[in-house]
Each structure stands twice: as C-alpha cells, then as structure tokens.
Amino acid sequence: MSKANVELSIKGESIQSLYGYYLSDTFLVNRRYQRKLVWTLDEKRAFIDSVIKGYPVPLILLADIVSNDTRRLEIIDGMQRLNAIMSFIEQEFDVNNEYFNLDSIADTKLQMDDGKLTQKGIPMAREICANIARYQIPLSVFQEKGASHVDEVFRRLNANGRHLSKQELRQAGATSKFASVVRKISCSIRGDSSASDILNLSAMKNISITSKNLSYGINVDDVFWIKNNIITRESLRESNDEEIIADIVAWTSIGKSLRSSSDILNQLYGFEVDDSDSTLAQQVEVAIQKINEEQVALNVQLVFDKLISILDASGKTFNALLFEKQQAKISRYFQIVYLTLFELIVVQGKEISNMAGLVKALNKSGDKLIKLSQGGGVTGQQKKSNPLLKCWKAR
Template sequence: MNVEAKDLSIKGESIQTLYGSFLSKAFLVNRRYQRKLVWTVEEKRSFIDSIVNGYPVPLVLLAEVKTEKGRQLEIIDGMQRMNAIMSFIEQEFDIDGKFFDLDTMADTKLLKDKGEIIQKTEVLDRGLCANIVRYNVPLSVFQESGKSHIDEVFRRLNSGGRHLSKQELRQAGAVSKFASIVRKLSSNIRGDSSALDILDLNSMKNISITNKNLEYGICVSDIFWVKNNIISKEDLRQSKDEEVIADMVAWIALDKGLRSSSEILNQLYGYGDYDNKSTDAALSSQVELQIQKINEEIIISNIQLVFDKLIEVINISGKTFNSLLFDNQQAKIARYFQVVFLALYKLLIEENLDIIDRTKLIKHLDKAGDKTISLAAGGGNWSAKEKQTQINALCGVISDCFDKSQANDPARNQWITKFENILMQSSTEQTLYDFKVGLHSLAKEDNAFNQDAFSKIIKTLTAMANTLPKASGYCIIGVADNENTAKSHEKKYNLKYIKYSKFFVTGVNSEAEKYHTDIDKYFTKLSHLIKNEPISERDKDNISRNISIVNYFDKAVIVLKIESGDKPSVYQGKYFVRHGSNISEVAPENFSELFQRFQ
C-alpha cells in the first residue's frame, strides 16, 4: 500500500467540529467505490446511543484530496456513521422519542433562527446534547496520491469481507466497462443514481435508501426489486440486485452461454487476491472485448428499454412481478426474473420486435412461474443450459404477442427509469436541472402562452452549460416543483398527477390538447421558438437536437437538454451561470475565470 507512517494523521475530532466541517461541505463521497447509504433509522439510533453512553466507536478513515475548492476530505470508511451523526443533529430522527436540542451549538442555533432547520419536539436534555457534541470521534487522515491509491486502501480495508458484501467488494473501485455498466444500471433501477461520481456528504441523504417514508431519499419498499418481491430488503442492502444485473449483462455481452455462480462473478470482475496479481483474468478480458465491440452505452440503452417495457406490463397487470408469476408468492425468485427479462430481451432487442398485445402477454405471464418456467430448486451454480432452455421455452409461449417493431425512435420508449433518475439526480445536482409544470398559466382567466417563461428556460439552459465543462443541463416541462402547483394543475385539467419520491409529474398532455390541438403540434411550436432565441447557432442546434417528448406511464413530458460546448454559452450577448436554482450574470472581470473552465 506504500503508506508511510508520516503520511498518516490519527486524532480525535469533536462532533461539534465535524458538524462545522460538514456545513462547509468538506466531506466527499466517491460513488465509484463507496457503498450506498443504507443504514436504517434503527441502526442510526443504535450508533447515537453508543455515543450517548460514551462507548468507543470505530475509526473514521479519510483521504485528504485536492479539488477545485481546495483541500477536502474523501470518506474511505465511516460514511454511514458520519451520516448518522449529521442526520441526528439535523432532526431527521430521535432517540427515545426526543430530538437533538438545536440551541446546543452556535451553528445549529443560527440555522434554527434562520428557519433552515426546524426544532422538533420533544427536545433532548441540553446537558446530554452538550456531552454528545463534545464526544471525540476517532479519525485517521492520509494524503492521497492518486485514485488507484485510494482504491487500494479501500479494497484492503474491506478485503476481509467484514464490512462489505461480496458484490460490493467486486464493484469497489472497479474501473472496467463491465463494472461501469453494472454500476450505472443498478443505480438507475434503484433510483439512487447521481449525475457526478463525487458528491458531498450533505447531498447523499437525498439519494439514501431508507426504511421509512421520509421527506428525502428513496423508501426501500418502493424500489423495483423490493416492490415486486424479487429481492428482499436485506438482500438489496447486500447488493444482490447488482449480482442479478451483472449476470444478465454478462449473458447479453458474451456470445456464448455462461453459468451463474459466485466464482463466475469473481472472474468477470477479475476479482481475487489483490496481493497476488496472477488471478486468471481471461473471462474479464473476454467480456471487456465484447462490450467494446457492442458499445457500453448501447448495452445500457437496450437493457433499460427492456426494463421499461417490463415495468409497463407489470403496471398494467395491477400485480407485482412475484404475484403475476406465481399463484402463491415465492421467495428468492431472482432467477425467474432473469428468465423473463432475457426472454423479453431476445424478442425486443435481438429479434427487433415490439409488443403488440400487452393483455395477451400478461395472460401468458400469469402463473408462468408455476406452469411455463421450470427451474431446479436451490441456489449455487445455475447452468447455462438450464437458463437457455427456460428462456427459449418462455419465448415460444409469448412470441405471438410480438411483431416487427415500427418505432422510428426507440429512445422514446425507454424513459421510465431514465426519467426517474433525472428526477433523483436533480436532488444532488440542482444546478443542472429545472422543472416547469407548463407554459400556460394555471389561472382560469389567463390562457395565453407564456413566451417569457420559455425564454427564461433557454436562458437557464445556457447558464447550466456555463456551470461545468462537459455538463448536460435539463429542463423538463410537465413536472410541478411542489404539491400545491400539482393540485392546481389537477383542478384546472381534471387530471391526476403521479407522485415519484418528492416530485409531482403532471405531464403536458392536457395543456397541449387544450391550446395546441395535440402534443406533436405543441412540440413543433417549441422547436420553432428555439430558433428565435438570442443564443449562438451552436446552442440552437444542440438544444434543437436534444429536445424530445418522453412518456412516463400515461404522462407526456417535454425534455429540453443542452450540452456544454468548447466555449461558454451566451444569451442576449451576456454570459450567465447557475448556482442552485438561481441565475446570475457573469461580470466582465470574471470572464477570464469563466473561459478558463473550458480550456
């Protein structure tokens, strides 16, 4: 590992000091290797109880890294513990029915006085709270010397398997195309994806997986795998969903059937003894070569398309995947899911077909786990022969529900999970996302198209493009930014919205039909208006190519997207940047710094 003693700093820091650093966003989380935020509220309470009782807690390991904001601290080990401390202070959970007293620290009192944190009741004794914030958390800080250095520290720290599951160890720090596909697809389907790999600890709670219906994060019961009784909550915490995705990606990428086993997964990741570099990497090399031939983004796109088709079918059936397949729900049905998914993949992607009769398909899938799919009991190895036989058998049964695809733009059909992830990513990277319920007033007396609002959208997109080089900014029309607006939309158009996490999807269907005849004419109008905006020809072309209508269940939404160019974007001869949800003009004295971002 080559970490010399002089590179290490071991000390204790009070919780009060740590919270001050937290407020200044000093703590970073690298999602390339760091596990999900998955501690339950009960686990957080247990950890705080240890602090209350003065018990020793495990050491938090940090790496001092250099960023554009200066020196920051990347959390290598202890993310769950750090989050538990910060979320307890910020009133997200209680201990013994009582909440942290915000008047205990100057920082929290100031936030309370400004209304940024609301004191919940009953309040914990202040003397006890003072003892908590004086508690010294043991920290070890080392100087990073490159990404591979931190990855190696992380792997060795967890190589005994005491902290992470086998799959989390396989994924931790893995930089292969195979690992990248598994990581992206898994987080997309769970809903905890982020636009960037590096997040500050403050943002992580917005995509944390919780066991309660909180105002933030993702309730574990709502995640696809758990909601459909395919994988248990505990297995999801152990990243069993990623094992299923890894199995399917390998099957799709490799042109020969591959059995499923823990050993095969290890080989696919080239994972073994990291002190012994002689691990057989033949299988990992094969899958990398095949992915390179097909293209990483195409594989992700195809798999996500099939997921979206399956989600639509399950939604129409009115059942969970488990109850659709079995007369009496079964435990551990991940293999049955793979058979169904890979059969759909074969028909939709490999044979370029489309579903023409969803009702009939649902009838074929009804009790298919009891009647059509026949799998040997038990776990362990799953032979390639059995997998292929069952996929072929199911394809034979359901093939009469498919016909040649007529879609000109397949991307229009794969937006369910992609759209949900845009919503969740906006929680951690607000600067690059904006939402509008529509471009016509919800007031009955005002039905005119709001040209100023549309121009502001375009101005906002140019500001997004200037925020980060190689950034992608989104504005989505058809999503309300709060429930009151969503209810106003519902009242005007008599159309129920869809709630996803803390977002309210209204769609623009009713607005388009009421004022523009249909959604296609509305789309055409917006496309033409882009050309009249005071922006560069490059940005007009980029936004025009990236505007699209996508369907989220029965809601049509319009997505406008901009990609940063090789120089800053201009609006009406001026440069703008975005901070959070606010736009500000770049002063001439700051032009140099703005242009340097694009060098």
C-alpha cells in the same frame, strides 16, 4: 516508517468540529466504491445512543485531498456513522422521543436563526447535547496519492468481508466498462442514481435507501426489487440486485448465457482468472467496447421499461404474476423472463402486439413453464416459450 509507507495521522475530532466540516462541504463521497446509505432508523439511533452514553465508537478513515488549494476529506470508511451524526443533528430522527437541541451549539443555533433548520418535537436537554457536541470521534487521515491509491486502501480495509458484501467488494474501485455499466444501471433501477460519482456527504441523504420511518431518500418498499418481491430488503442491502444486473449485462453483451454463481461473478470482475488466453472479464469488456458502453446501458434499460409496462398492465407484482403463491428467492426466474424479453425486443427487434395475451402467457408461468437448469444457466427451451412468442410482431 519508510517514505514508501502511507503518511497517516490519527486523532480525535469533536462532533461539533465534524459538523462544521459538513456545513462547509468538506466531506466527499466517491460512489465508485462507497456503498449506498443503508442504515436503518434503529441502527442510527443505536449509534447515537452509544455517543450519548460515552461508549467508544469505531474509527473513521478519511483521505486528505487537496485540489486547487482546497482541502477536502474523502470518506473511505465511516459514511454510515457520519451520516447518522449529521442527520440526528439536523432533526431527521429522534432518540428516545427527543430531538437534538438546536440551541445547544453555535452552528445549529445560527442555522435555526437563518431558517435553515427548525427545532422538532421535544428538545433533548442542552447539557446532553453539549456533551454530544464535545464527544471525540476517532479519525484516521492519510494523504491521498491518486485514485488508485484510495481504491486499494478501501479494498484492503474491507478485504476480510466483514464490512462489505461480496458484490460491494467486487464493485469497490472497479474501473472497467463492465463495472461502470452495472453500477449505472443498478442505481437507475433502485432510484439512487446521481449525475456525478463524487458527491458531498450532505447530498447522499437524497439518494439513500430508507425505511418508511425516515422522511427523506427512497423508501425501500418502493424499490423495484422489493416492490416486486424479487429479493428481500436484506438482499438489497447486500447489493444482490447488482449481482442480478451483472449477470444480465454479461449475458446480453456476449450473447450467451452463463452459469450464475459467485465464481462467475468473481471472474467477471477480474478477481479469478482462468488459464484460457481470453478471460471472461476480457471477453465481456471487448464485447461492451464493440457495442458501446452507453448503448449497452440503454438496451438493458429499454427491456426493464418494457417489463415494467407489462407488470403495470397485469396489475400484479412480478412475483404474483409468475406464481400462484408468493415464492422466495426468485431472482433466477426474473433473469429468465428478462433474457427472453431481451432476445425478442433487442436482438430480434420485435414489439408487443398483444399485451393482454402476453400477460396471460406470463400468468403463473413460474409454476407452469419455467424450469431452472441445475447449473443456473438459461436453456434454449426456456428462452423460446411458444406462448410468449405469439404475442410479438416485427417492428
């Protein structure tokens, strides 16, 4: 192997050792490229069941990072698996109605004696838990050589698209102002935002998207997109909410509508470059720099807050407000309504003068007023619906 190649070590590490790393905050998560915690309770249980039965599990990839004489391990691939292991040990879910027996290993017994953990339900047999603790998880550890190095490893690992959705691959390691704004706004709306991009693995559970069967994190049914029936749970797992936000950020930054498509999104993230002197990604990046990254995010969030106040006043979800009968795949309708509000609130500087009238104008507008253009863009007529304009006044 030449010196140019990555220095790589592959070994097995017991779950007991990994839990020790977890307790000492050795594991790091970089949210610039790592997907959110999205495994369901069934997926976590299935993984632990594989461990119990001694089945082989996929390799976990880590980057060895040394800073100020402190060694940390950044998780490149395997965050969902590591979280499943740690959360099972710490009593967050059961397998076959039995919880990990805290008396079975020294670390958990000490945690229990210190009052940091409490044994739940029926404890699993100590022999089984001891076997779980001895189970060897395959690890591949490479020496980190800068942030761009880790980003490239992550991208290549997931380049075949089997592990990540298209949007997750676009966002993975992206450092543009556009990608940063999309990431921050998306996290804010989902409710899984964090003050820093770098977190300990133990902190991720507090901002994870969970089902009602898990007693921590953010209930998926409370997330704006799911609560308002704009996208499905599976679409949220695939980060389709970030695609909606990416379109909105691009449109509002450059002041014109674009065709909503996978190709356009690829261009916005610089994955596909056309022959023009100024690529779409460059146009959006320059526009965001002129406006200011923080101001772009504030403008987008302001309109979201206004839209939520309109929905609160209506007493309905977005889907129920726009349609007589619940519709599927309405993200484009959401974008049209959102951009209309953005034009009125941010561009024209108006405020709502008649909330009841506005709710009435929006009521069943998806059936009566809004027509999607074939290319997926937003037409001028759609942005200037007269019933909506009557409910606004200048600030």
